[in-house]
Amino acid sequence: MEFYSGTHESFFDEEQNTPKSPTPLSFKTHHQLNISEIDKECSSPRPLSPIDQLPPQSPESPWTLSPLHPSPSLLFQCLTSLYRHDGNIFSIAVLRDLVFTGSESSRIRVWRKPECMERGYIKAKSGEVRALSAYANMLFSTHRDHRIRVWSISLSDKFRSKKITSLPRRNSFLLFPRSKFQQHHKDCISCLAYYHAEGILYTGSWDKTVKAWRMSDRKCVDSFMAHEDHINGIVVNQEDGCVFTCSSDGSVKIWRRVFGESSHTLTMTLKFQLSPVNALALSRSPDASFLYSGSSDGFINVWEKEKVSGRFNHGGFLHGHRFSVLCLEAIDGLVLSGSEDTTVRVWKREEGTSFHACLAVLDGHRGPVKCLAACLEMDTLAMGFLVHTASLDGTFKIWRVKVFSSETKLTMKLDDADTNDQKKKRAEYEICPVLSPAWVEKKRQG
Template sequence: MLDIQTYVFFVTSFYLYSQMNHNKTLSCLINEETKDESPSFHHFTTQLHENLPLNSHPTHLDPQASPVLPQSPESLWSYSPLQTPSQPSLLFCCISSLHRNGNIHSIAVSEDLVFTGSNSRRVHAWQSLSSNCHAKGYIHANSGDVRAMVTYSNWLFTSHKDHKIRVWNIRSNNGSFRPRKVTTLPYNHHLKSLISKQTTQQHEEIISCMAYYHIEGILYSGSFDRTIKAWSINDKKCVDTFIAHGGNVNDMVINQLNGYLFTCSSDGTIKIWLRVYGETSHTLFKVLCFLGNPIYALAISMSQLQESFLYSGSSDGSINFWEQQLSYRYSHGGVLQGHQFGVLCLVVLENLVISGSEDSTIRIWKRQKRSSNHDCLAVLEGHRGPITCLAARVQLEDLSAMSFLVYSGSLDQTFKVWRVKLLQEMRKSPLRDEDMEGNESINVIQKSPVLSPPWVKMKKQLHSCSVHKDYKIV
């Protein structure tokens, strides 16, 4: 049996050989300032292209680049690197990749439309299909740096560099994409007479996250100014504002069943907020504090049994999760380990958890039914910078597999679309005997680390605290 050094040498050698004999270009670079129309995606025919260092030619490879498993020449699908090829549990491939001149900060999904926000003033819309993606159009705003986006029904909410929120109607007319701006928050119809009042309603710094409570029609926004604001969409005004944390408010999610608002911050805390019954003010319900590391991302998983799991991504690369108990109280259930650096974004899809990290990788985790145990099914490699945003959408299912799309954006200025298939035997996830032993200790899921890409190697030379701070302000 080969040891790990021999295995890595063999895979790296195969990778270098295959790339030195490949003559296709890496991607199509499109300059947004010189092209008014929305660009089309460039389709990759192999996943090996995604692991080359930036500005490199296929014949001049970085020997320190992360090796990947060779692909079958008959199929674009890749086996999960954490499973044996003879019995794969999950298959995935990158079906589209777009390289833009600007960091991708936010992604939102509305039915078959996907929206991407970046440093630019344009919010691009893409129509997502099972085989590829193509440009549908774009929304042009007066301010760029779209850090957060939320969709509901025909509405799209976007936050911008001017510390304002814009509401768009994205309803399609006869298949054509013709967005229309509904309003800007704070609403400035009588700006001259209300300028002092509007100033107090507006965030003072970057709006980093948003969440929409559709039952009450309230949009929540969190900012680096440490405050949270609640906006009444019907009244077009801010109905409540309060200082929520001692540091940047990085992310928020809402439980649509009861209106509980979860927020996380660089101060290392997660807080649960409740709106006072019959009023617009909010009160602090509970503080979840674990290890004190800055927390960058949140996600909540709901089931038909009204049980929920709350996930949080920390600066140390860990993913902590809490399980809802009686009286809507949450108890810490464990920690998922595998990422080398901070977890910047999380998304849940049924009993799957998808995480994006500063180490430029995406991990797919699966929670076992009737248990709090999690398994890491796959590591998606291809980006060459921190993964800043994620989204996912389930496709039509068949008897043998569950198929879904994963959308990822990164500071390497690329937006990627991944097609993933979870085989039926893994979806059933029969409860194992060892899961019934009643072990309630923290579940630490440790998997083989991913070999560091060049960006990670450069980051190791910097002080971790300063890097986390710089990232959130860039």
């Protein structure tokens, strides 16, 4: 259902300027574009401008079909679908009962889960909120002016927010005149990650650098050239502080802070193929640790950590998406991946192995799935999740996913349960995914 809200319980304005509505896109219907034209445009290897909002495509994008039948051990449903006139949604963060979404506008929307009623918004001076991260009572956001804002969030019944600081501070060149490195990012800050134990915020940018910000004194304590191209994703291992970065140069790098210092050193480079890497996710369990990297060729590479040496070895890849993998999330033994092919896939690793099975394909968006966030939900019979997804079709969807154990696995005759209409729908999907006409037109013009 579509949802329009004209009232807000509370909000915080950093400035009074009203954000401009995004310019409407001209578009053709999907039937006016034949499949060969779409395939040709979506397989272009040339880099796209920031306006295109998408990483470059690889000509080797696989067209593997989705599973013909859903897994009997997983059920899912779309709880609601929201649409706001804030332009494309680039980022999602979850903090207890609140969900935050960042978009092309200067407003960060605040929703209450699970029903996702709007609680208000946070307004900043600069829009295009590319990345969001939340921890404790803090929310971190990146903006068009290449700066980071830190917000204090009230978790009481009535939503309140307050800006703590902006990084770097306007007068940072006066406070730290002898700084050995540039504190201001020179291009879009595409990703961020917070190391809880040390209070260090890491930011990755299209200017190819990573910066480390110490929250205790709000100071940039390190800045280093990490990649040869745009940095698209960054995650931190909360157990040992290792920093993982991925880039359009096709590599994933692992960094470790030098003992007793603020500087970072490169410990390992992971590069299995040349396709741009757009997203990372880290999964840790008592028996194993896995790193996942999503690429523009549609593959999700799996890297397994050796227990003795601590090195990450390539353990295979997950093959299912048709186009670029744009976002990843690992939670409690599951991996969720959002793709330019408009779908979200749910993968589960078999215990004691590196083999992953695709349990479900969440098919509902009509444009590339740009970001997602998942959180656990209490359930007595099954492992429950709330999955929040946002697409470049302008919609924000909330899914409820339940994963059953082998003892409580649902049994059903899938072949008998399929109606002719369902079989016809699957056959149509196997030919070509349903894409937003506006998105297809944007890709053609790119």
